[in-house]
Structure formats: structure tokens, C-alpha cells
Amino acid sequence: MAVDILGISAFYHDSAACLLRDGELVAAAQQERFSRAKHDARFPADAIRYCLDAAGIRLAALDRVVFYDKPLIKFERLLETYLAYAPRGLRSFITAMPIWLKEKLFLKDLLKQELATLGGIEVAALPPLLFTEHHQAHAASAFFASPFARAAVLCLDGVGEWATTSAWLGDGNRLTPQWEIRFPHSLGLLYSAFTYFAGFKVNSGEYKLMGLAPYGAPRYADLIREHLIDLKDDGSFRMDMRYFNYANGLTMTSRAFARLFGGPPRQPEAPITQREMDLASSVQVVTEEIVLRLARTLRRELDTDRLCLAGGVALNCVANGRLQREGPFTELWVQPAAGDAGGALGAALAAWHQYLDQPRNGAEHDRMQGSFLGPRYSNAEIEAFLHERQAPFSALDDPALMATLAELLADGQVIGWFQGRMEFGPRALGARSILGDPRNPRMQSVMNLKIKYRESFRPFAPAVLAEQVGDWFAQAAPSPYMLIVAPVAASKRTEASAAEQRLTGLEQLQITRSQVPAITHVDHSARLQTVHRETNPRFHHLISAFAERTGVPLLVNTSFNVRGEPIVCSPADAYRCFLRTEMDYLVMENCLLAKSEQPAHAQDPSWQHEYALD
Template sequence: MNILGLSCFYHDAAAVLLQDGDLVAAAEEERFSRVKHDHGFPKHAISYCLSEGGITAQDIDYVVFYEKPLLKFERILSSTLGTYPMSWGVFRESMITWFNDKLWIKGQILGELGIETEKLLFVEHHLSHAASTFFASPYKEAAILTVDGVGEWTTTTIGKATADWDGSGENKIDLLNEIRYPHSLGLLYSAFTAFLGFRVNNGEYKVMGMAPYGKPTRIEDVHKVIRVAADGSFDLDMDYFSFHRSTNRAFSSKFEQLFGEPRVHDSVFYTPTTHPNGDHPDWDRDVAAINQNYADIAASIQAVTEDTLLKMCENAYDTTGSNNLCLAGGVALNSVANGRIMRESSFDSVFVQPAPGDSGGALGAALYAHHVLLGNKRKFVQEHAYLGKQYTADEIKNTLDNAGIYYKHFDNDDVMAESMASDLNEGKVISVARGRFEWGPRALGNRSILADPRRDEMKEIVNTKIKFREPFRPFAPAILERFASDYYQLSDAEKLYPLRYMLAVYPTKDDKGSNIPAVTHFGGTGRVQTVRNEWNTLYHSVIEKFWEKTGVPVVLNTSFNLRGEPIVNTPSDAISTFSRSGIDSLYLGNYLIKK
């Protein structure tokens, strides 16, 4: 049984292939098309999934799309007509795109793949999110929380799910409560993202990165734009927003009256907290003070988001009586909030889909069809995220030879891991492109830039000389799983699934954070990635060898891409990115290229 899951035409397009219930391939279109957050029809990702599964489109039993287009069309129609004539611009633009593309989704899928109508299924957006996390988790039953910008109408759900592992249960997801558009935690966070000078649907994690440098002094003001009840349900005061009636403005002039002038898009960011000695090259006291105000606003929206999610979790716990929580939706990328949910909520165990945003909807749609619509027993648990394309030694060698690049080849992985660990110990910044690329937005060692976390200067070197991005953006520690509780305030790391996917921030232990300053955020936290041999042998071995040399079982890991570009996919992408950056060496498959 071959089931192809698809998401596209809104945020991140993706395709996944389930074969007899096993996830054999999953990839976002942007990795192939090289268009960041590509939302077009995922033809490259589909073709990759089919070839990975050794099939053609004619072998597909079902294609499952991650939302119901007509329901969504109805929402856009009625919400824009509701604010007409103010919404004329958004009405006109959305009608054009809907009549050009989106209303014909069904026809386009059938046409592109050459399949019959009966093989095409649609699953609602939040049900896809819910299935993407529950049917990838190891649980028999769980509470579910999905929170995003918006699907068809829904922006938030609380649900309960059960699984049939052995014929004794039932595969079922009941979404019990929902919050509907325009009341949306994701769109609220995006409005602040725009206000703080970053791109919506792209810069949300920059707001999270800015927040630790501020104090949550504006919580009361944030509560003027969002009213949150004790159970975590909320509504927005729409007088402060424009996203429902404008194509290019998320917030209104009333919002500006409350929070002041928006920050200039992508302007230089420094504050008295980021540079206590005033040593930023552009230092100006007045600008620093203005930026401090923006950092305080970032801290305030982050705090309200975390507190609201925690209240929703308690509500989900009380409503469902389950000890397990499955999270998905774009807001589940908020790793600071996830960490707090894992530490502070009543749930014993938390699972987050490694692609919690809309790309993950493709996986959820396929999993829902397989388990609920077709009634197959569960057997799949998502143990890792290495589900993308990999390239053969011949393909890599040919690319290098054709480009006339001098390289060294390793016959033995152990010797290669030793070379990588030595480079790191010597202060070199290395890049790795090897094996299958990762599913979801995080590079987890197969398309990564690695560096020595003990060297404070690495933060600046990697940010400004290698990735050309904002110097305040933090890096993540990849740590051998067995040492995670030595460095971070946690126990039983093997039970903390989100740590595998770098999806939760934890406080460092007091005496350890200063040993790894390049991956310790302001305030003493880290967005931990735990690494186990069975998930990624070479990556594990590199960190193990680095530990043997230095006594530190941690490396700095950041995605292998330059600012604004998708993470590398092919050998050519890796060589191009390497040559345009200050990275010292590239480990491409089993080949080493040096500058």
C-alpha cells in the first residue's frame, strides 16, 4: 500500500511516502527548488519520494492532501467580505490566486500525477497536524494540542487520540475544542514578528532569539490585544490588527499607538544587554535604548505565548485525563515554550512532530489516511528525522571531479570522524553533507555546520563570517544523550523526544554553561539536540571523539546554509555554500575538501 501525503499552496510545500505504514521518504520542496519556504506544487519532492520508494505514480494507492481547499476558500471569502470595503485589496488578491491555482488543486494533483479521482483524499488542516504528531509518537493514547496561524478556519485545537497497536484498540483522533480565525496565537506572534522588523512566516524564531535580551515589561499591553481566559482559550481585539483585511500589514495604527513605531526591517540590533560595554561597531546610546524597548516587547509577547500555551496544556490535561501530550502546528516550533511545557505542565511525556509546521501536514494527512480512514494497525514510530535524499559516492565524486576540486577520500568512517573531531578541537569550522537530509526545519548532523562550543568567539565567527546573519542569534548544542543531564537541568534524556529534534530549550546546570559559551544563550539555556549512536553513527562518533580529546561531549551545530537560503541538499549545493562562506573544511560524503 503506497500513500503519498502532500502539502502546498500556503506555507512550506512537502511530500511524504508511506509504504505499508512505514515512512520511507519525507522532504520539503524548498530543498530541491532552492526557494526558501517554497509553497508551490511539490513536484521535486514527489518525484524524490516515488524514486526512494522504487515506484511510479501509477503505483500510488492514495494521494492525501493536508487540508480541505473549499472550506478554506469559504473562510477567505466570508472574512474578507465581512470587513469589506477595507479588505478590498486582500479580497482582490486572494480571489486572483484562488481562481488561478487553489480552487483547482484537485484537478492539478490528478493531472500532475495522472491518477483517478477515487485515489485522492482530503484531510482537514488541524486533523493533519494532529495525526502528524500522534501517529508518529510511541503512545497508545494522548492529549493533542495543535496551534498555528490558521488552517481552513481553525487556529487551535485540543484533542484526544487513541491507537490500535495490537488489534485491541482503535485508531481515532477526536478534536474536542477549537479556536477559530481570526483569533490565532500564530497570527498574533507573526504580527509582533512584523512589528519587530522581521519577515512573517520566517522571522518568528528571531523574535524568540531576541526575547532573552529584554524584560517582559509590556505584558499588560500585550494583554490589551489578546484576552486569555484561565483555560487558555483566547480572543484577539481585532482593532489592533490588519491581517484580516490587508495583504501587507499584520497590525493596525492602534497597535502602533500602543507599542510605538515599528522597528525598521532587518536593522542592526544591539542593546545595553547584548553589548554591556558599548562595543558594537555601530554603537549609539539612543539606538541601543530604542532597541532595548523592542527586546522588551519581544520578551513580553514570548512570555504571553508561553503562559497561554501552558494554560492550554493544563486544559488539555484536565479534559483528556491523559499523561501524554502530542504537539504540532507552527507554534510548536517555539522551542522555549516547548521546554516550559515539558518541565512545567502536568504531562509526564511530550512528543513534538519534528516538522510541526505545514510541511508536516503532508505526513499527518498520509498517517491519518493509513490509520483512521483505512483502519490499519499502528506499527510506525518516528525515531529520527533522516528521511530526505542522499547521494551516492559516485555522484559526489563526479561532482567534485567535474568542478576540478582537490579532495581527500576516507575509506573508513572512524578515521573520518577522527579528522572531524581534530578539526573542531583546533578551532576550525567544518561543514557536513552526508547521508539523508533532515525532515523539518532543523539540521541534525547530516546537513550541518559544526564548531567548538568551548570557544566564545565561535558565536560571532559563525554568525558574521560564515552564515552572514544577525549576531544575536544563538546556536544549538549537540550533546551525547548520556551526558545531557550533566549539562542541562533535566533527567531521563532518552524519554525527552523533542530533544532529538532540537525542539526544546533547557536551562544549563550552573557549573556547566560557562564551559560551552558558544551554545549557551543569554540567561543560561541551550536548544539541546541529544545524539544517540543508533540514530546517526558518524555524528555520534564525531562528538564522542571530541569528548575524548577535550572532556566536553558537545559540539556547536547549526544548519548548513547561508542567510536566507534553504539548507543544502545536493553535493553541488554543499560545494557552492562552502565556497561562498568562511567555513574551513567540507566533509561531503566520505570526501574532505579544504579551503
């Protein structure tokens, strides 16, 4: 009999579900993709239904359900923190307590009730419910899904129960904790404090801060080291909590923080100034320094040259790039769903390997299946939807479709690309993507302002054929999950003119820096996705057709959504997003739609208020 394990993450942010059958990944998805509420923290009922359907199993037939957190230990941390800061934390305490006393303190009962309702069964008929620790789930998602039989594991995030940074040794089906750094000292919360101070939204705007960093200079880095954080040679650190408010207040930073950095936080949507650019650059440099020091410590302590990463800080692909180029490990693997969503996967894997003591079969291969673990829709389902909407389309076989798309892309058209199983994790990897020509110097601004409706400075990633990555980037190792930043190859760069070199701040967007300017950031870097024929053959086919047409084996690849919206999941989501934006074409499996041929529809901009700005 097969053993089926459901992993769940929920109630904090990025709720998700994952289903394992005999230790193999059957399905995984975030709740936000179904509810259309970004970073949805609610019980992931829709994601669980999808996972059960994908496995062809009823909830009552599961062998185990595993949750990625231990809420009682987290409540203990909350109480101890408030007592330590009393009476200063009274407002925060009064705000948090009703939620804990109503829901989170009794989370086990809440989970059981939600599961019973979902499964249409009595609570007594539920499968056994297990709980992992938060960082244990992160570590399990990183190591057990990796292609390594033995590796060091580093988990970095805001905070779990108590841990904010933890080190582990993964060996076979065992994960052994080594050491941890505890709340309130947190690299993730340090970065989030600067995210907040720069006027971006915590838990989603960290990507913006990272993208903004190359426009500035690290002129505040010494201030951070001297005042905010006491950093040791081994990478361990303590933070001066006088500058922060997250432990005992309702904001991330204190008035002392504002005094140190010359004024109050930037208001959301206010113009970005040089100060924000320099703050972003400064905290990014310090973050990279800490990650490198921690990695060197792990390499000294553990007899392995392989490293796995998870936790929200592991999504900092600039730090990952430096770690790959300068760090002490010969191989690096980052969990593509490194944040809390991946905790659902880690909880299930921890139960299979550690609780049930099952061996790791085939540990020499990446078990994430390219992270294509979500729903897929057949041509028949897509055609039925389009007929129902009376949406004109052409049905083309793959050879004709790829040739047509290559021609359209080369002509400057922007294409919505919807095919195969939806990605698990925050990145679009060629299943739910918006694509463009990387040679077009206007493509970045067009896609940011007319398609994504977001800030002009946000960089775009290249999806490049894995076998040709070294021709275009200073990178040889694979980066299938868009989690490594690497320099554009020197041979592909172009020299800025004397006038261009004098440009500062966001003016630097005007500079054409390489033969593929749409994906070249202001520091000549790019966030790489290597596309592999084995895990995504149709996307590989498309890029190959574009390369045959243009000589360039890469495309601009950004997620299929607008600002504040989760990545699209269904044909209805994709078609709606297509109509609302200035995308030129939409392809769903083998159905090609031209915007100019669609039924007349009023472009009412009020839809943009559906999504809270992230």
C-alpha cells in the same frame, strides 16, 4: 500487496511530500531543498519524484494521494471574513481573489493536472485523491508518528481552514477532536504580528523573535494582556481585532497597534532597538503562558499524562521547554516537521489509520527515524562529483576521519558536515550541518557573521551525546529534534563580572556565560539536540571523538546554509555553500576537503543577492 500512500502539502508555504508503505515512512522532503527557494509553496514536483524514487514506484501505482487541506472550506472562511469586515477589507479582497479564482478554488483540478503531468499519465489514470482537514493533518503527524499509544494532542498555528488551535485525543488508530479556537483568534498570528512589527519576515522570522526575547524585558506583557488578548484561565482567548490587520488588510498590525507600542513597525534590516527586544520578550512570555494554560486544561479533561504537539507554534522551543519543566504532562513529543511541511506526513498517516482503519503497529517507538527521511549520496557519487569539479580531497575511513575532525574542531576550525539522509523539517540534526567548537567564545559571532551572514544575536544549538545530556544541561529527557530549550547546568556556568552585569541589549553578547559559551544564550539556556547512537551513529561517533579529545561531549550544530537559503540537499549545494563562505573544511561522507586546497575562485559577493533575506 503493499499499500503506498503519497501525502502532499502545497500552495501556501513549505510545500512537501511524504510516502508511506503499509503505514511505514519511506521518504519525506520539502520542495525548497530541490528548488533552492526557501519556503517554496509551489506544487512539490521534485519532492514527489524523490519520494517515488525512494520507494521504487511509479505515480500511477500509488493506492492513494492525500492533500493536507480542504480548500473549499478555506475559501468559505475567506469570504465570510471579508463580508464581516466589509468594506474595510476591499484592498485585501481584490488582491486575494484573482489567485483564488484562478488556482486555489479549483485546487482539486490543479492537483490532478500537476500529478498527471508529473506521472506522464492521463488524469483518469490517477490514483484516488483524498483531502484531510489542515488541523487533522497536524494532529495525525503528531500522534501517529509519536511513541505513544494514547495521548492528548495540541495543534497550534496561524490558521488552517477555520481552526487556529485544536485539541484532540489520540488512542490507538483513532484521533477524536475535542475543541478548537477559530480564526481570527490565533496564537500563531499574534506571534507573527509581533514578528512583523519587529521588522522580521512572517513565516520565517518567528525564530529570530524567539532568539531576541532574552535580550529584552517583558515590559509590554501587561499591555498585551489588557488590550490585545482576553485570556481565560483555561487558556482560551479572544483577540481585539482593532489592533490587527491580517483579517482584512495587507499587513499584520494596525495603526492602533503602533500607537499602543509607541511608534511604527521597525523597517527590515534597520538597527534593532531596545523596543524590539522588549516586544519580543513580552510576546514570548504571553505565548508561554497561553501554552501552559491550554496544556493544563487538556490534562484535566483527558485521562492521559502524555502530550503531542504540532503546528507552527510547536516550533517555539522555549515554550516547549517550559511545558516540559512546568507542565502537567510527564512526557512530551513534538513533531520535528511541526509546520506545514509536516502536513504532508500527517495527511498520509490520517489516510492510513483513519480512512483505511489500519492499526498502529509498534506504537511504543518514535516512527520518525530521527527525521532522516531525505536523499542520501554514496561515497562513489560524491567522489564522482568532486573529480568532475577537480576539487582536491582526501578519502578517509571513519576512525581516521573522526579523529582528524575532532582535532580540527578543537583547533577552532569550522566544518561543513554532509552525510546520510537529509533531514525532514526545519532543523539540521547532523546530516546537513555546520559544526564548531562550543568552548570557543568567538564561535557564535564567527559563525553568524562569516558563515551564515546573519544577525549577530542569533543563538546556536548544542548537539550533545544523549547519554551525557544531564551532565551539561538541566534536562534528563531526550530532545532529538532540537525542539526543547533547557538551562545550562549550574556547574558549567561562569559568573559575569560586575562590569559585564551592567551591559544591556546586544552588548550582552560579549559576556562568557559558561564553559561552552558558543551555545549558551544570554539567559543561560540552550536549544538542545540529543544525539542518539541508534538514529545517527556517525554523528554520535564524531561527537564522541571530540569528547575524547576535549572532555566536552557536544558540538555547535547549525544548519548547512546561508541566510535566506534552504538547507543544502546535494553535494553540489554543499560544495557551492562551502566555497562561498568562510568555512574551513567540508566533509561529505568519507571525503574531506580543505578550503585552502580548493581551486582558486573569485569571491564575488553578488551571489548573496540570489536569496531573499529571511
